[in-house]
Amino acid sequence: MSVKASEPAITQKGxxxxxxxxxxxxxxxxxxLGNEHFAIDLFDVKEVVEYTTxxxxxxxxxxxxxxxxxxxxxxxIVDLKHRLNIIEESTKSLESSRIIVLDExxxxxxxxxxxxxxTSVSTFEGNQVDYTSASISHEDTAIIGIIKRKVKVxxxxxxxxxxxxxxxxxxxxxxxxx
Amino acid sequence: xxxxxxxxxxxxxENNPLAQALTDGSLKIILVNDAFCKLVGFSRDRxxxxxxxxxxxxxxxxxxxxxxxxxxxxISSKRKTTGESMMESPSGMHAVIRTNIxxxxxxxxxxYVYVTYNEITKVVKTRKYMEHEVAExxxxxxxxxxxxxxxxxxxxxxxxxxxxxYDLIVKLRDAVRGIVINLEKNIGDINKQMxxxxxxxxxxxxxxxxxxxxxxxxxxxxxEVSANAQKxxxxxxxxxxxxxxxxxxxxxxxxxxxxxxxxxxxxxxSAANGAILADHVNKDMTEIATQAGKTYEVIKEIExxxxxxxxxxxxxxxxxxxxxxxxxxxxxxxARAGEHGRGFAVVASEVKSLAQESRxxxxxxxxxxxxxxxxxxxxxxxxxxxxxxxxxGVGEAHQALxxxxxxxxxxxxxxxxxxxxxxxxxxxxxxxxxxTASVHEVGALVEQTAKEAGDAxxxxxxSAAxxxxxxxxxxxVNDVAVEARKANRRFKVA
Numbered sequence: 001m002s003v004k005a006s007e008p009a010i011t012q013k014g015x016x017x018x019x020x021x022x023x024x025x026x027x028x029x030x031x032x033l034g035n036e037h038f039a040i041d042l043f044d045v046k047e048v049v050e051y052t053t054x055x056x057x058x059x060x061x062x063x064x065x066x067x068x069x070x071x072x073x074x075x076x077i078v079d080l081k082h083r084l085n086i087i088e089e090s091t092k093s094l095e096s097s098r099i100i101v102l103d104e105x106x107x108x109x110x111x112x113x114x115x116x117x118x119t120s121v122s123t124f125e126g127n128q129v130d131y132t133s134a135s136i137s138h139e140d141t142a143i144i145g146i147i148k149r150k151v152k153v154x155x156x157x158x159x160x161x162x163x164x165x166x167x168x169x170x171x172x173x174x175x176x177x178x
Numbered sequence: 179x180x181x182x183x184x185x186x187x188x189x190x191x192e193n194n195p196l197a198q199a200l201t202d203g204s205l206k207i208i209l210v211n212d213a214f215c216k217l218v219g220f221s222r223d224r225x226x227x228x229x230x231x232x233x234x235x236x237x238x239x240x241x242x243x244x245x246x247x248x249x250x251x252x253i254s255s256k257r258k259t260t261g262e263s264m265m266e267s268p269s270g271m272h273a274v275i276r277t278n279i280x281x282x283x284x285x286x287x288x289x290y291v292y293v294t295y296n297e298i299t300k301v302v303k304t305r306k307y308m309e310h311e312v313a314e315x316x317x318x319x320x321x322x323x324x325x326x327x328x329x330x331x332x333x334x335x336x337x338x339x340x341x342x343x344y345d346l347i348v349k350l351r352d353a354v355r356g357i358v359i360n361l362e363k364n365i366g367d368i369n370k371q372m373x374x375x376x377x378x379x380x381x382x383x384x385x386x387x388x389x390x391x392x393x394x395x396x397x398x399x400x401x402e403v404s405a406n407a408q409k410x411x412x413x414x415x416x417x418x419x420x421x422x423x424x425x426x427x428x429x430x431x432x433x434x435x436x437x438x439x440x441x442x443x444x445x446x447x448s449a450a451n452g453a454i455l456a457d458h459v460n461k462d463m464t465e466i467a468t469q470a471g472k473t474y475e476v477i478k479e480i481e482x483x484x485x486x487x488x489x490x491x492x493x494x495x496x497x498x499x500x501x502x503x504x505x506x507x508x509x510x511x512x513a514r515a516g517e518h519g520r521g522f523a524v525v526a527s528e529v530k531s532l533a534q535e536s537r538x539x540x541x542x543x544x545x546x547x548x549x550x551x552x553x554x555x556x557x558x559x560x561x562x563x564x565x566x567x568x569x570x571g572v573g574e575a576h577q578a579l580x581x582x583x584x585x586x587x588x589x590x591x592x593x594x595x596x597x598x599x600x601x602x603x604x605x606x607x608x609x610x611x612x613x614t615a616s617v618h619e620v621g622a623l624v625e626q627t628a629k630e631a632g633d634a635x636x637x638x639x640x641s642a643a644x645x646x647x648x649x650x651x652x653x654x655v656n657d658v659a660v661e662a663r664k665a666n667r668r669f670k671v672a
Binding site: 027029042043045046047048049050098118120121123 | 500503506507509510513514530
């Protein structure tokens with residue numbers, strides 16, 4: 001049920017990205033891993049919660065941090081930095097990190113991803129996304145494209161790059177194993 | 179002339195103690211008496227059978243020593259002959275004086291020879307003994323005369339005949355020995371006394387030498403005294419001059435002391451003023467200390483309140499964070515709602531920006547609080563330093579006060595001392611005059627001393643001469659003593 005419900009949102013943008021890239025707009029949740037900005041589709045996100053103590057589980061893949069009790073529901077926490085092999089340490093403390101709880105439509109079980117910070121919910125025009133870089137990506141990285149955003153740094157306009165990843169694909173193995 | 183009977187002659191011949199014999203012209207013995215028989219040690223019959231010359235020729239008697247004329251000479255010369263003989267007969271040794279008287283007949287021929295042997299053995303022995311002993315004694319006395327008083331001679335033991343003379347010689351010898359012993363003793367005594375005299379003379383000589391040296395020293399000293407007296411005279415003159423200078427100096431001191439007195443009074447006044455000022459400073463410093471303490475308290479209070487503010491800021495930041503999160507979630511919800519959530523999305527965005535603003539404000543306040551904390555800390559430290567300085571200032575003000583008091587006392591003392599010095603100076607002026615007078619007196623005395631030193635030098639020379647004379651006399655005495663000892667040394671004493 002939930003998987004089907006999420007499909008129209010993805011197909012809406014993913015069915016023909018080459019045609020729609022100029023007309024459609026995308027909505028993403030931006031977050032930080034180490035020094036880089038990442039983004040995932042807004043409709044894959046249910047909510048953002050503060051860090052809470054994680055209970056470790058035995059005999060699980062190393063990027064599975066453990067489980068938390070989120071308002072009565074057991075939620076599995078995946079360390080996304082670990083999953084993407086990002087070794088840069090966060091400048092902030094573990095307590096200031098965030099957990100993005102994913103929408104139940106895309107996963108069988110209830111999953112949250114641990115990120116250093118969640119910055120905003122943003123809307124981008126299709127022409128701001130560079131899909132060509134997705135071709136260089138392996139299966140495992142699950143990059144959809146690179147979003148370019150103009151920002152002013154000391155009176156100079158530069159492009160800030162945001163890595164847009166497909167979280168559902170990235171967590172398929174975890175989801176199925178659980 | 180009355181004729182004596184022959185019988186009587188015979189009797190006389192026989193009983194005469196003198197040894198008598200009568201021979202004829204051919205020396206044949208005709209008569210002998212008992213004394214003769216006894217002397218020669220032969221019987222009358224034997225004697226009457228021999229000639230007188232048989233004694234010698236028959237070796238009946240040994241004639242050891244003969245002197246004078248023999249019986250043969252008496253016969254041939256027809257006169258009396260005498261001689262002495264020492265002979266050894268069977269009856270013993272005998273010394274005899276022989277007398278041979280030839281008796282002539284009418285024809286002038288020798289008819290008989292009357293021979294007497296007068297025994298003088300005892301006399302001879304005594305004489306020989308005496309001769310020998312006296313000779314020995316004489317040798318001993320010779321030695322004594324040449325100085326050896328220790329020699330002694332033990333007399334030869336006497337026999338019956340020499341006993342008498344021995345006793346006499348003993349008496350003589352003892353008398354001489356007594357004299358010698360006395361002499362010996364006297365020489366010993368003299369020697370000892372001479373020795374004593376010599377050593378005494380030596381001591382006297384030494385003492386005189388010492389005295390001589392002493393006198394020389396005195397002469398030298400007298401010379402030095404004279405020189406020193408001259409120097410002293412010069413010194414006295416200098417002192418006299420110095421006294422005049424001193425008099426002038428005393429006057430100067432008197433005037434200086436007046437100035438000192440005035441200045442001491444001024445110092446006293448200044449010190450009193452200073453003391454008042456120091457007292458004020460002291461009071462002010464105490465006030466400052468109190469104020470500084472209060473300020474310090476206020477700063478502490480501020481510090482405490484800033485800590486409270488910091489706590490509140492943390493709370494605000496938390497709230498902002500949570501608001502931000504809520505806004506984020508609201509934005510997610512609004513976006514998911516699509517068109518219907520558009521308006522809500524705007525609100526959520528506004529709430530988020532407000533939350534972010536409050537967070538950045540809170541952060542700025544936090545920064546300011548940190549700065550303020552640093553500032554207050556510095557202020558607190560400064561106040562503490564100030565407090566230390568103020569405390570020090572209070573202590574120093576006290577010290578200043580004390581110092582001024584001390585100065586006041588010192589100024590008082592100086593003023594007092596100055597007046598005392600002034601008084602003393604007046605006394606000194608008087609004393610200086612007295613000293614000047616005394617110095618003149620001393621000058622006179624020094625001159626007197628110089629003169630007396632000269633006299634002493636002269637007297638010393640006389641003494642030296644007298645000592646030379648004494649030395650000479652002692653030498654003479656010593657020489658005499660040495661001579662006497664030399665003379666006595668001739669005598670060897672026990």
